[in-house]
């Protein structure tokens with residue numbers, strides 16, 4: 001059975017103290033309600049991973065990385081490897097966030113290499129993808145999403161999908177306040193699950209969690225999460241606020 005997941009992407013926000021306080025606050029808040037089959041993930045900046053992980057110890061919070069390099073070591077100034085992440089207890093990594101694609105020029109080919117490295121190192125991958133506004137306006141959103149999945153993930157063996165979580169994030173909804181409607185999210189998630197089923201099999205498709213990301217807030221989380229193929233969310237802005245993030249977790 002696939003898990004429900006609420007993951008907070010903290011991006012380049014929060015210093016050391018703020019990160020610890022945020023983990024502490026979320027930890028305290030989610031203690032008050034049951035989390036049946038639901039995982040709560042947070043992705044602080046690299047420098048804060050270790051302390052966040054310490055603060056999250058023996059709680060329901062899993063600390064994950066926002067990115068990693070495709071090689072394991074070497075002359076790659078400023079980069080972080082899978083081994084480094086694992087050496088501080090990080091088991092999950094976000095790959096392919098739209099900001100990595102658009103601001104840092106990460107291509108589908110590069111992302112496939114990162115995915116391969118993470119799989120080989122036995123890490124879990126939250127693989128992000130989604131169309132631009134122009135793609136949706138021109139009715140190309142399904143084609144783009146299919147292309148991103150084919151390039152980034154469909155070379156994997158079925159067995160590797162135990163380590164894959166999908167995060168559909170329409171770029172026009174990220175940090176814009178504009179959200180895909182619950183119907184738009186469901187339509188795309190059902191399409192994605194069908195693609196996985198056709199490429200692999202029903203079991204892989206049924207067991208893969210597909211998260212929605214793009215301006216999820218306490219006010220819209222319930223409706224989005226109620227859709228059959230939406231298994232949770234990747235949350236940016238709202239995950240920086242203890243109350244908002246907690247409300248979103250409650251919604252699931």
Ligand code: PEP
Pocket residue numbers: 009169173174175176177213214215216234235236237238
């Ligand atoms: C994100 O960055 O993955 C995201 C979904 O951001 P926001 O929730 O702020 O739109």
